[in-house]
Amino acid sequence: MRLKTGLRSLLLACGVTLATSNPTLHGEPALLDGVAVLVNDKVITLSAIESATAQVVDILRRQYGRQPQVYEQKLNEARRERLEALVERELILSEFKTAGYNLPESLIDDEISRRIRTDFGNRLNLTKTLQERGMTYEGFRQDVREKFIVDAMRAQNVNAAFMISPQKIETFYKQHQDQFQLGDQVKLRMIYLNKSSEPQPGAHKKLAEEIRTKIKDGASFAEMASVYSAGSQKSQGGDWGWVEKSVLRSDLADVAFVLKQGEVSNVVERDDGYYLMTVEETKPAHVRSLSEVRDLIEGTLRTQEMDRLRKKWIDKLRNKSFVRYF
Numbered sequence: 001m002r003l004k005t006g007l008r009s010l011l012l013a014c015g016v017t018l019a020t021s022n023p024t025l026h027g028e029p030a031l032l033d034g035v036a037v038l039v040n041d042k043v044i045t046l047s048a049i050e051s052a053t054a055q056v057v058d059i060l061r062r063q064y065g066r067q068p069q070v071y072e073q074k075l076n077e078a079r080r081e082r083l084e085a086l087v088e089r090e091l092i093l094s095e096f097k098t099a100g101y102n103l104p105e106s107l108i109d110d111e112i113s114r115r116i117r118t119d120f121g122n123r124l125n126l127t128k129t130l131q132e133r134g135m136t137y138e139g140f141r142q143d144v145r146e147k148f149i150v151d152a153m154r155a156q157n158v159n160a161a162f163m164i165s166p167q168k169i170e171t172f173y174k175q176h177q178d179q180f181q182l183g184d185q186v187k188l189r190m191i192y193l194n195k196s197s198e199p200q201p202g203a204h205k206k207l208a209e210e211i212r213t214k215i216k217d218g219a220s221f222a223e224m225a226s227v228y229s230a231g232s233q234k235s236q237g238g239d240w241g242w243v244e245k246s247v248l249r250s251d252l253a254d255v256a257f258v259l260k261q262g263e264v265s266n267v268v269e270r271d272d273g274y275y276l277m278t279v280e281e282t283k284p285a286h287v288r289s290l291s292e293v294r295d296l297i298e299g300t301l302r303t304q305e306m307d308r309l310r311k312k313w314i315d316k317l318r319n320k321s322f323v324r325y326f
Contacts (some may be wrong), residue, residue, distance in 0.1 A: 036083065038324045039090035043084070046202040052082040091317040092153045092208065093146055108145050158309045164301045172297050173290050179289040182202035187281040188240040188248075188256055189221050193274045197198075208274040215264055221278050230273070242283070252277070 038045040056078050064071035096103075120126040130140055173180070191211060195203040211224050225231075225238030233239055245253045252275060255265050259279040268275040 016225045022134065035326045037087055038322070038326065040094045041284055042090045042094065044086050044157075048086060049079055049083050052086060053079050060271045077220065087167050087323065088314050089146070089150055091314060091321055092150050092321075096149050096153055101149075103145065103149060108141065108148060111144055112141065112150055127138040128305050134281045137318060157313045158306060159309065160302075162297045162304060162305060164305070168301055169294060169297045170290065172301060173293065177287055181285070182288060182292050183244045183246065183285045184257065185244055185283040186256055186259070187277045187279050189225060189238040189244050190231060190233065190240055190252075191221070191238050191276040193228065194274045197230065197272075205267060205269060205274055208276060211272065212264060212267060214275055215276075215278075221276075 001314065006159065034046040035043050036046050036049055053075070060071060060074050060078065064074055092103075104237065116123055116126050120129060126140075127137070130137060191208070193208050195204060198204045207228070211228055215224055216219050222237030227236060229238050231238060243256075245257055246255075248256060251270060252268065255268055255275075256277050259265055259277065261279055261282055263279060265275070265277040268277070
């Protein structure tokens with residue numbers, strides 16, 4: 001049987017032996033696409049790994065399509081992550097079964113009703129979507145049931161009721177100052193007039209000059225932006241908020257970051273249109289204060305601790321289970 005080269009290489013690199021020549025499992029033929037992993041009595045197939053990876057293939061191809069070696073590396077990393085996620089899922093489902101837990105079907109009914117409301121709108125759309133995916137309702141229900149079990153088991157065994165001490169937050173802040181460094185910033189407003197919508201060549205340049213004159217004579221930049229700008233911030237009066245130089249196109253940043261506070265730029269002509277900018281305030285480069293990033297740090301530390309607890313639990317399940325990579 002011919003296997004996809006990328007996945008074969010990945011599994012061999014992980015020490016996996018592919019079962020492709022009429023393998024058997026407890027006397028029964030293994031799935032035709034090859035067995036990748038056996039978790040207790042459950043088989044994870046090559047096609048299951050490919051299916052789980054399919055969602056990211058297009059994204060990776062768009063990002064790294066012109067870098068084939070990098071693309072292949074990223075794709076193999078994604079396959080490896082999905083493989084381990086599938087193993088973890090089967091370990092959790094096996095633990096649920098072994099522990100003798102019972103899940104009332106009424107909970108699954110409620111969850112499916114919720115999914116229909118939020119994801120599909122109505123049952124007819126659900127049926128059409130399942131048909132397009134080549135999936136039965138029974139298969140969909142089983143997926144919902146297993147996800148419900150996995151989520152419930154994680155919530156029960158990975159206790160999120162822990163505190164992140166102020167000392168840990170302060171230590172993280174001191175050790176990761178580079179993460180909180182901000183460059184020079186300006187509080188920017190911008191008016192943009194699109195060349196492609198000009199009634200005649202140069203018409204919008206003339207309009208931009210007239211707008212600038214009105215602003216210099218006392219008109220509000222924000223009001224002028226709300227009336228004339230074709231930019232995405234028109235409804236906010238052209239307000240870009242606080243921006244670093246890296247946020248803007250370099251040809252616009254070079255203009256914005258030499259403006260003084262309250263100054264209005266000349267009309268800036270570029271290939272796509274005409275720009276007017278004003279800087280309302282400036283901030284020099286600085287490190288964000290602890291008070292500004294405390295919640296961010298706490299969230300990071302909480303995520304790290306949850307990952308540690310989850311891994312500890314999964315390792316415990318793995319140690320008392322039979323896991324074989326073929």
